[in-house]
Structures are given as structure tokens and as C-alpha cells.
Amino acid sequence: MLNFSKIKILLIYLVFFSISIFCLSNFSQLEDYFFKKKINLGLDLQGGSYLLLEVDSTPLQKRHLQSKVIPLKKKLIENKINFENFKIFEKEISFKISKEDRNKFEKIFNSTKNNDINVFLNKYRSFELDFEFLNNKIVINHSRNGIINLNTSAVDQSIEIVRRRIDETGTKESSILRRGNNRILVELPGIKDPERIKELLGKTAQLTFKLVTDGSSEFGNETFVLKDTQEKITVSKRIILTGDNLIDAKPRFDNINQEPIVAFTLNRLGSQRFGQATSKNIGKRIAIILDNEAISAPVIRDSITGGQGTISGNFTFQSATDLALLLRSGALPAPLSVVEERTVGPDLGQDSIEAGVVSLFVGFILVIFFMTFKYRLFGIIANTALISNLLMLLGFLTLIEATLTLPGIAGIILTVGMAVDANVLIFERIKEEIRKESSNTIQAFDSGFKRSIVTILDANITTLIASIILFIFGSGPVKGFAVTLSVGLITTLFSAYYISRHLTSIVVFKNREKKLLI
Amino acid sequence: MSKIYKYNFISKFKTANFISLLLVVASLILIFFKGLNFGIDFKGGTLIELRVDSTNIKISDVRSSFSNLNLGDLNVKEFGKKGDYLIKFEKKKFNNESNIKTIKESIKNKLDSDVNFRRVEEVGPKVSAELLNSGLLAISLALGAMLFYIWVRFEWQFSLGSIIAIFHDVLITIGIFSLLSLEINLSIVAAVLTIVGYSMNDTVVIYDRVRENLSKFSSLKISEIGNNSINETLSRTVITSVTTLLALTSIFVLGGEILKGFSLAMIIGVIIGTYSSIFVAVPILKYLNVSYKSIEKEKN
Numbered sequence: 001m002l003n004f005s006k007i008k009i010l011l012i013y014l015v016f017f018s019i020s021i022f023c024l025s026n027f028s029q030l031e032d033y034f035f036k037k038k039i040n041l042g043l044d045l046q047g048g049s050y051l052l053l054e055v056d057s058t059p060l061q062k063r064h065l066q067s068k069v070i071p072l073k074k075k076l077i078e079n080k081i082n083f084e085n086f087k088i089f090e091k092e093i094s095f096k097i098s099k100e101d102r103n104k105f106e107k108i109f110n111s112t113k114n115n116d117i118n119v120f121l122n123k124y125r126s127f128e129l130d131f132e133f134l135n136n137k138i139v140i141n142h143s144r145n146g147i148i149n150l151n152t153s154a155v156d157q158s159i160e161i162v163r164r165r166i167d168e169t170g171t172k173e174s175s176i177l178r179r180g181n182n183r184i185l186v187e188l189p190g191i192k193d194p195e196r197i198k199e200l201l202g203k204t205a206q207l208t209f210k211l212v213t214d215g216s217s218e219f220g221n222e223t224f225v226l227k228d229t230q231e232k233i234t235v236s237k238r239i240i241l242t243g244d245n246l247i248d249a250k251p252r253f254d255n256i257n258q259e260p261i262v263a264f265t266l267n268r269l270g271s272q273r274f275g276q277a278t279s280k281n282i283g284k285r286i287a288i289i290l291d292n293e294a295i296s297a298p299v300i301r302d303s304i305t306g307g308q309g310t311i312s313g314n315f316t317f318q319s320a321t322d323l324a325l326l327l328r329s330g331a332l333p334a335p336l337s338v339v340e341e342r343t344v345g346p347d348l349g350q351d352s353i354e355a356g357v358v359s360l361f362v363g364f365i366l367v368i369f370f371m372t373f374k375y376r377l378f379g380i381i382a383n384t385a386l387i388s389n390l391l392m393l394l395g396f397l398t399l400i401e402a403t404l405t406l407p408g409i410a411g412i413i414l415t416v417g418m419a420v421d422a423n424v425l426i427f428e429r430i431k432e433e434i435r436k437e438s439s440n441t442i443q444a445f446d447s448g449f450k451r452s453i454v455t456i457l458d459a460n461i462t463t464l465i466a467s468i469i470l471f472i473f474g475s476g477p478v479k480g481f482a483v484t485l486s487v488g489l490i491t492t493l494f495s496a497y498y499i500s501r502h503l504t505s506i507v508v509f510k511n512r513e514k515k516l517l518i
Numbered sequence: 519m520s521k522i523y524k525y526n527f528i529s530k531f532k533t534a535n536f537i538s539l540l541l542v543v544a545s546l547i548l549i550f551f552k553g554l555n556f557g558i559d560f561k562g563g564t565l566i567e568l569r570v571d572s573t574n575i576k577i578s579d580v581r582s583s584f585s586n587l588n589l590g591d592l593n594v595k596e597f598g599k600k601g602d603y604l605i606k607f608e609k610k611k612f613n614n615e616s617n618i619k620t621i622k623e624s625i626k627n628k629l630d631s632d633v634n635f636r637r638v639e640e641v642g643p644k645v646s647a648e649l650l651n652s653g654l655l656a657i658s659l660a661l662g663a664m665l666f667y668i669w670v671r672f673e674w675q676f677s678l679g680s681i682i683a684i685f686h687d688v689l690i691t692i693g694i695f696s697l698l699s700l701e702i703n704l705s706i707v708a709a710v711l712t713i714v715g716y717s718m719n720d721t722v723v724i725y726d727r728v729r730e731n732l733s734k735f736s737s738l739k740i741s742e743i744g745n746n747s748i749n750e751t752l753s754r755t756v757i758t759s760v761t762t763l764l765a766l767t768s769i770f771v772l773g774g775e776i777l778k779g780f781s782l783a784m785i786i787g788v789i790i791g792t793y794s795s796i797f798v799a800v801p802i803l804k805y806l807n808v809s810y811k812s813i814e815k816e817k818n
Contacts, residue, residue: 044776052645054644192635193635195618195619195622338640338642339641339642339644339645340640340641340642340645341618341638341639341640342637342638342639342640343635343637343638343639344636344637345634345635345636345637347569347634347636348567348636348637351774352774352776355772355773355774355777356773356774358772359768359769359771359772359773359777360768362768362772363764363765363766363767363768363769364765366764366765366767366768367761367764367765370760370761370764371761374757406774406776406777407705407708407777407780409773410769410773410777410780410781413765413766413768413769413773414712414762414765414766414769414784416765417761417762417763417764417765417766418716418719418758418761418762418765420757420758420761421719421754421758421761421762424754424757424758424761425723425754428751428753428754428757432750454726455722455723455726455727458671458722458723458726459718459719459720459722459723460719461667462664462667462668462715462718462719462722463712463715463716463718463719464715465660465663465664465667465715466660466663466664466711466712466714466715466718467711467712467715469656469659469660469663469711470656470660470707470708470711470712472656473652473653473655473656473659474656474704474707474708475649475652475704476704477704477705478704478705478707478708481705481708482708485712
């Protein structure tokens, strides 16, 4: 165990240097391919905000069910199924049919060919809708996979819009990731107060233009209270235009009374529709509705054909800027709500870094003193192995561009405390071997290494298992702990098995005539 | 094998096991009847760490600045330096968007001072339930994985012994947290998992030696072999615990308020883990009547 070939020695130190050299890249300003890698600081150390957003699937379900009403009724009539009491709720559609028609209905409802009422989702091998038949009543609602499918596509659309909204606020280096079926994780480094961003993300920003009517309309009416004048208005349900047709929106000041307004530009289709609607309805009022709230209802004075328009409504410049931003970045398919928030201010982050570094340094010094005191010469070997272990650990973390968190620093300190264990196991074993065969020191060292290695492996693998499980299940800062602990265990094995063994062999062979005492 | 070992551990087993049993039962009673002080990670709610520069603001002022907000269970305490406060509350109806903004404004107005919000955390009820479940799942999986590893590497008696030792360590650590009403949060789960790893590590070192001695001195009784093995590995056990505790104490004293709970749990766990690998793991081998013969039979 103590004989190292030249090639092996070369290899050991080559591995050591090529990994630990990356420590330096954290301090370098080079844009070199190799040395631009750095350890990232977690949000708890650099300060920033972590937001977990969840898609609210209820409005999605309702809208999706609404889209089924017309084709469903058509299909029922086509197949001569008599139905009555047709009702639509937030999460279900219900109607009454006779018992005899039940099977007929099921056949239509669960047909896999050209079924536009109930689509078969190949990805999940299941239908998007389920139905129940009870007391002559059919109740249709979404299947589990149907809801997952709705959520997934809503998240897909939302991510892009969330990114646009955050970018528009000038926030740099944000990261936006999908989490599960219905969540989006937003990380905003350097953001101390995420309230504005939360406000922007909390709005779906669905803009519609609808005509104000005085009574009957074939599409049905709804009433709103105007936000600016508190006036009650009745609005036709027919949508003239939605925010989808917008290509740009900017905050402006009104030429006449210098009030902040939002100026928008429509795409070609939007311009056409808006032109037609406004020219037909000169003198009438058009309501501008954002997320079920009527902002204002100006009178149409002239037809607007150029695709340019403005929205007024008692805005402050800030609220006009925000509305323009929301309209520019597009509407979210469903409301997003913040289900988890963690914000750390930059000064707390700085304090944590200082506390972490100080405790790492002190812990390190304590362990080094203890080992030197306990093992003298071999203590220095163990300490050299410990330092090289630490350098490799930091180099490795840089190489994989790991994110260092406060618990992660704790993981490094813990590694320092536990790393000497491997050396202690070896030294204690050697001591025993020396006691047994005091005549042959080299032999004793050799078998000391050989016998302890199995134990070292066993002992470290158990801790490694625990930290890998923590990595899989842990979230946020705790994950950082698992990373440093796992990497630390691996570098510990390397430094104990190769570096300290090689250093020991140098000492042993140099002093082969003397009796070595550990 | 005529060597007389320094310490006779066997004679202490009975007393030690009685104490262990007492501690485990007491921990279970505490956990079930006194309960655990779950942090917002697992219970849901809001946590705000703030710093006020003005020296004439008292903790009662901070507390009263929340009085008309109706935030439910409110908890205000000083946190580290003077002027630093940690506020926790549990709002029944969860609505992040309006919550934090109004609270921040209300504190600023009422305290009439510049307030530095150093940390704001809010966890909704759904997320906290998920975090609790995944924490429990992680700990159970870790225990299962340990059991499996030891079962592959050793014989079932060793497997059982080490698992009992781990349960002993984890239960007593959590029991102490319950007794002192210390907060259980995500970092405590990390600590418990590391304790599981550490305790296992410690037990494995002694078990390795027991197994080695069993095949070397097949005629000796298990209690004697256990005692010898403990003695042979004793200085390693102590030294490793000391270095680990040195590092952990450094985190506990200097690592700041956030790491206090984590490092305390680890310190308790390491002490109990070291104790259990000697006084729990080895006696179990004795009670199971492990011998060279029974191990050999197992193998065939």
C-alpha cells in the first residue's frame, strides 16, 4: 500500500491540481472558457427574492367547459338525445336525460374518433373529461389528467409572459422555471422588495373592448361599475376586441388635460375589427374592461381605423406605466398566486457570508490545532490532506458551478470536521498494527492502510446516501447543504486514500531506520 | 487474546440501556403530548426579520404595531443583535399579494422609524403540507436506504442493531427539540438526515471491528468481542466526535442566528450518535446472541 509508482504519484497530483486550480477562477476576471466558471451565491447569501407561483385552474376549467357547450348541445340534438335542465357551473356541466339514452350518450362521449367534445389525450392515455350518471342526471367534469393537461399548457404559456413582464421591469439575471404541473419558480437575485413584481404577476391582464348598451342584446348583458366615475353601466357580452390584438402599448400624457393615459397600437386584424366596430357605432360608448373591471367607457366620436387608440381612466403615471407593461407583455391564461415567498435583504446576505466565512475559518483552525496536538508529525500530514481536500472541494464546486448557500457553507465546515475521520481511522489502525508487530514499521503502516480502507468506504457511503436523498428531496438552501456535503465526502475519500497515504509513505521511507511513533 | 482492555463497557450496558429506554419513552411522550414547534416551513405562515436603528423602540412597540391587523397567532422576539426582531404569524386566510405589503406599511407607520426588512418569508398552507410530507419521506427513505446498505454489507442482526441505534438518536434529538420548544424547519430535516448518516457511520466503524474480531476469535463470547471492539475503536470514536463537534460549535457560536437551530440539532445528534454506537448498537448484538456460528450459518 505504501509503494507508489512514479506514474501513480503523477496522476494523483495531476488530479489534485487540475481540480483545485479552479478555486482561483472565482477570483479571476478572465473571460477564458475555463476560468469564467464561478461558484454562484444562493439568494440567501447575495440577497434576492424567491417566488413560487401557482396557476389557479378553476377559471381554466370553467372556460374550457364553456367552450364545450355549443358542440355538446349540437351532438345531443344530432343524436336525438332529449336533454333538459342544461346547467354550467365553475367545474361541471350538468343536464338531465332519460335512462335509455345513457348508453347512447356514453358511446358518443367516450368515442376516440373525431371526438370534439371529449378529446382523448394521447400523452396521458386518458380522456380530458369524465361523466357520472345519477338520478337521470349527467354530470360532466374534468378528469385528473384533463386538469393536468389544462395546467401544463397554462404554465407553458404563462412562463413566457412572466419572463416578459419581469424583463420589462429591468430586473436582471432572473430565473424562471417550471415546477411540477401547475407551478412556476421565479428567482430574482438582488431584488429587495418584490412587491411591484408580485403585483404585476398577480394580474392576468385580460383586456376586452365591449359596447355599452341600454337594454337588449342577443349575446346577453352584464353590468359593471366604472372605476373612474363610479357610474353603473350595462355592457353587451359580445367581445369587440381583446388584448391579443395589441402589438404595443405605452404610457403617455393626454394632450388636452395632461393626464396619464395608455396609448396602444393594434395589429392588422385588430385594426380592421376596431375600425368596423367604431364606424358602425359612432355616438355610442365603448367599455374598456381589464380583468373583470371596467376602467372607463369613452364615447366613440369617430371611427378609429389607423389601429391606434388610447385608454384613459384616472391613472397615475405609475399605474399607466404598469398597465402599458402588462398589455405589451400579453395576458396570462389564468391568474397566478404566490404560494411561497422567501426574500432576503442584501445586508442580511452579507452578514451571513461573513458569519459563514468566520465560522469556517475558526472551525478549520480548531480542527488543525487539535490534529497537530494529537498526532504531531502525522497530524501535519492529516492537515495537509485536509487543506488539499478543502481546495479540491472548492475547485469541484466551481467546476460544476454549484450554488453556495448558507447551509452549504455549514456543509463545508461539517466536511472539515468529518474529513479527518478517515485519517484518524488509518492512524489508529496503524498504531494497533505497530503494537502487534513492532519489528516491522513499514509492514505495520502497510496493513494499517489496507485494513482501514474498507471501514472508511463503509462509513462514508452511509453519509453519502443520506446526503443524496437530501439533495433529491431538499429545496432551496437545504439543497446547497446536500451538494457541499456530497462533494466533500468524495474529495475526502480521495485526499485520505491517495494524498495522505502518499505523504505517509514519504515519511515512513525516509525514517525507515528509526522507530516511528504516531 | 489475553489483553485486558482499559474500560469495561459490558458492565455498564444495563444501566445505559435503561437510561436510553427512559429517554426514548420520554421523547415519545413529549413529541405526542407537548408536540413540536413547527416553523412556517411546515405550518405555513409568515416570518419577517427586521432591524430598526432607533434605540428607543421596544419589543412591545413592535408587537403593538401589529395589533389591529388581525394576523392570528403572533410571535415577536429579539433576534441576535439589539434592534433586530423576528416576527412570525399564522394568517388563517392565505393571500400573499395583499398580506405583506399592508404589513410592511403598517409597521413603518406605527414605529415611525426607518425599518430595514432583512428577511421576509411566507409559505402557503398547500406548500407547507407538501414540504412536511417530503421531509418525512426523505427521512424514511434515508432510514430505508441505510437499512438496505447495512443488510447488504452485514448480517441482519447488525442491520437491526444499527437501525435501532439511529431511531434512538433521531427520537431523542427531536425529543430535546420538543422539550426546549425549539423550532423545527427545513434545516432541521437536513440536520436529522446528517445525524442519520453520522450515527450510521459511527456504528459501522464499530460493527466492522466486531465482525473482524468474530472471525478472528471465534471462540470468544459476543459480549467480550463487543467490549474489545469498542475499546479498540474508542480513541477513533472520541477523536472524530471531537473534531466534528469543534466544527459544529464554531457554526453554533459564530455562524449567525439562521444556523443556530441546525447546528444545535447536529451537536445533540453527534453526542447521542456517538453514545448510541457504543451503548445501543453493541448491546443489541449481545441480546440477539450473535456468534461466529450464527453468522456463518446466515451466510450459507
